[in-house]
Amino acid sequence: MSASRYDCIVIGGGHNGLTCAAYLARAGRSVLVLEAGEEVGGAARTREFAPGYKVSAVAHLLHLMPPSLPHELGLARHGLKMAAERMSTIALSGGPVALTIDCAGLRAPEGLSASDAGSYLRYRARMQRLARALRPVLEAPPPRLGSRDWRDRLALLELGVRMRLLGRTDMRELLRIGGMCVQDLLDEHFESELLKGALAFDAVLGTNFGPRSPGTVFTLLYRMAAGSAAGDSLAQPVGGLGALCEALARAARAAGASIRTGTPVKRVLVRDDRAAGVMLESGEDFEAGCVISSADPRTTFLGLLGAEHLDAGFVRRLNHLRSHGMAAKVHLALDRAPSFRGVETQPPAGRLVLAPSQMAIERAFNHAKYGEFSAAPMLEIVLPTAADPALAPPGKHVLSAVVQYAPYRLAAGWEGERQRFLDLILGTLETCAPGLRDSVVAAELLTPADIEAQFRISGGHWHHAELALDQFFMVRPVAGAARYRAPVGGLYLCGAGCHPGGGVMGVAGRNAARQILKEAA
16 A cells, blocks of 8 residues: 555544544554644643643643543553543632532532422432433434435434333423523522522633524533543543543554654545545545545535535535634633632632523523624633642643633624723632732633634634534534535545534544444445
8 A cells, every 4th residue: 555545544633533544544544643733632632821831721631531431442551541531510609608519410519499409309300311322322423314225224223212211200301401592591490699600601602602502402401421431530630631632642642553643634635526535734635435534514514625515505604604613712821729619628629610591691692683692701710730740740630610601703803902801800710719810920811713723723712513403413513514425435424523522522533433434344
């Protein structure tokens, strides 16, 4: 075989691209991974943002990866270790009261009324049953509607049976709540505003939704379904999420894959209406039997492939794909451990959520509707150094936070508003951790526009496309590109923009590899 020809070329060395490459190489395919950055990992890599301070770039927790995937690829043998597992969620009020929510949901948070405590256990048990029923949907390619293929018909039958096995009561409840807004659901069950705020936050995290948006119960169930495969365990790898991607890269190389970094792809080469390889920005060509892109759908189809190879209807659907990010990321280098109000253990090793109530989240979302960032942003906060001190100099700490809501298209423009937004975030953190602002040595703010520019994600959305009922399952990312297969023969998708969506789970990469191998059989 020519040194410039491979069975499969994977564009992008993020966690999905590396996962796909590892499974293909384990099946005996010759695989080349081409990563534009100087190191693998994409938005899940670990990087130094200030001298001596390291942090996971965009994603910062491992929550959704099913245990079967690291087991199948032997990631522990390739160096993956956990600094923290089964991390609790601490709901901050901005005042002296906080709620600690157990990761597994086996007990109610302390401080709730007797009524809310009982309701929480019943609510959690039912939602977990519904999520477990949906979980297998995430781990296989979606069936085609209208197909006469027996495999598609069998997949639809299995889905129907799985729903029927829920029983009449739970199945009726799933049909009732699936399209609801999460605020209505939580108001039915609880009185505690702090508890409702923390639970609603998971339904809107990273989305263009507020608690009153229809379909947010569905996004909550999606997150719970993916999380249930991982035992609902929030985890932090030693060395940050970049260590996970390094382990995936070692697993892929051990299986025979080649990985090249600092190698941006310019075009997908098409011959006889079929993807036949890639051209690099350097001008170098590589031929392949198939090309698999872990880039987002817009970049893949309109940037790397070109609209001239696609029909007008498909291009129109792509242009209407909702893929603008709404979450920013802030990293802080601290010269001492922060102390959060209402939290017993300092520094806290869990996940902290500042979403005091559903109304507070909705008010924060209101600004985003008009192209403004939130005046009182909602935050998901972690202190990676509480569990992994090596990420900062001795005695120092790193704080990493996802910030809702920060629209990709800011009406006033991010260039002139960046510092004001950062000051606002620091002020918000100060209410929860007095004295934190004075301990900041360095700060980095990544807006959706920065995420787009630095990580080559069109629109800066970490799911690559909004996760909503009309952009999910059989129609993700758009009709005509579901099941990881592009309209052009030999071209496939394996990134967060295809089924089942974003989050550091690797399932899209594994599903894509299995689909490619099945079609080649």
